[in-house]
Amino acid sequence: MDIGNETGRAADNVVAMLEAKIVSGELEDQTPLPAERELMEQFGASRTVIREAISKLSSRGLIETKPRFRPIVRKPDYATVLHACGNVVQHLLTDKTGIKNLYDSRVFIERALVREAASSARKEDIVSLREALEENRKAIPDSNEFYRTDVAFHGVLYRIPRNPIFPAMHEGYTSWLAPQWDRMLRSPERNEVNYLAHKSILDAILERDPVAAEEALNNHLKAAWEFVRVTFDWGDE
Amino acid sequence: MDIGNETGRAADNVVAMLEAKIVSGELEDQTPLPAERELMEQFGASRTVIREAISKLSSRGLIETKPRFRPIVRKPDYATVLHACGNVVQHLLTDKTGIKNLYDSRVFIERALVREAASSARKEDIVSLREALEENRKAIPDSNEFYRTDVAFHGVLYRIPRNPIFPAMHEGYTSWLAPQWDRMLRSPERNEVNYLAHKSILDAILERDPVAAEEALNNHLKAAWEFVRVTFDWGDE
């Protein structure tokens, strides 16, 4: 059965067919695509359209392309979406306003997350949070390690709703936001402050107090932003 | 100053240069790109790489391409990001689980939004909400019109944080989620139910009662989901 009409671009048909083969598993995940010259025979199309199709699939995140290597098949997941958005998002982060908007949205989401955690975290979530916090504490002297455990702690919050969209959002936030500054202005003293902030968040969650949890998280992230803002002399809000 | 190194694909350089011309405004928003044969002269590249560059820019949302027409320049904004993600997201909505995840994330966000509205909506927000609700009420007999005002009412909620990311998310939700069913199972009776749900949400916001507002919204969206689920016989949760 053919995919669709014959109108429009020929490359779109190839895209659709390859798409189908990827989602159906006929083209296995993490395996290289056939050679371009083989695909053109397989689909009865010129290399021009095969290459265009490959380009489109790449930008849709269904395959990964390295400059001179065979494209690697990648079954779509939520992380793929974020990865695909990355290029576009980048344009919106060129000025302070864009970064602030993204950061504010993160604060907004995480406030809701900790509230959710405080009101309905399961036992295993609590365990994960405790473990993450402990890892966090132990890493205070090592800023690189602390950064990792810091991200991990917040990551636990994103996993509590059991909805894969949230961890994907977390990945987005950390990859688009953090590199801007997070790594460069760390010290054991700052780590200590952040650890204590995490601890107070967890404490509020343990108390099953959504209001306190939300406030603790809000304080934590607002303070972090304030620190960055002052350090980089970004002027008023 | 040149953009980057000479390694990798030649098309990437063209992409970068065109990108720069778009964000700088040298290529005006909403105007057509120069002809391909002109661009190849301008950049000293073959048509192959020009076309590849155009394809990449298109998938990044920086230009809009119709099959046989000149690409139209589009300055990147938050809506662009969503638009670019659309193609990828589509793959995650093929099964019930994907749709449910997206819907749940929407519920999660909107719960936080109405809470925010109840605790810190400004006067003009209240006015907008009242107006949107009134429009909603007047549209009860006309299902198509009701759909529009329904979306608009929720849209007001997304604009309250004054963060353009949220309206963009709203667009994403409505464009990815609604077409699945929203239009097909409407009736003046259902419209009435939904209108009343909106009204109770606004009432709670007017009372400055975040808990009630959140609960009202939760009931509203859960009921809507339940209705769809039963109608389509999607089995248990």
Added chain:
DNA sequence: TTGTAAAGTTTGGTCATACCAAAAGGCAAA
């Protein structure tokens, strides 16, 4: 036997050229 270097083959990236059909633009007739 095994590690490795050289030679040969495949394959992605790019270019030049050509053709077709649809869009755009110009021009004459109504």
Added chain:
DNA sequence: TTTGCCTTTTGGTATGACCAAACTTTACAA
């Protein structure tokens, strides 16, 4: 001014070629 035809421009596609990098095989030496 509007309508309809004709020419030019331009996007979509196909071929064929070439290069350099990646891959494979072969050959040789330890």
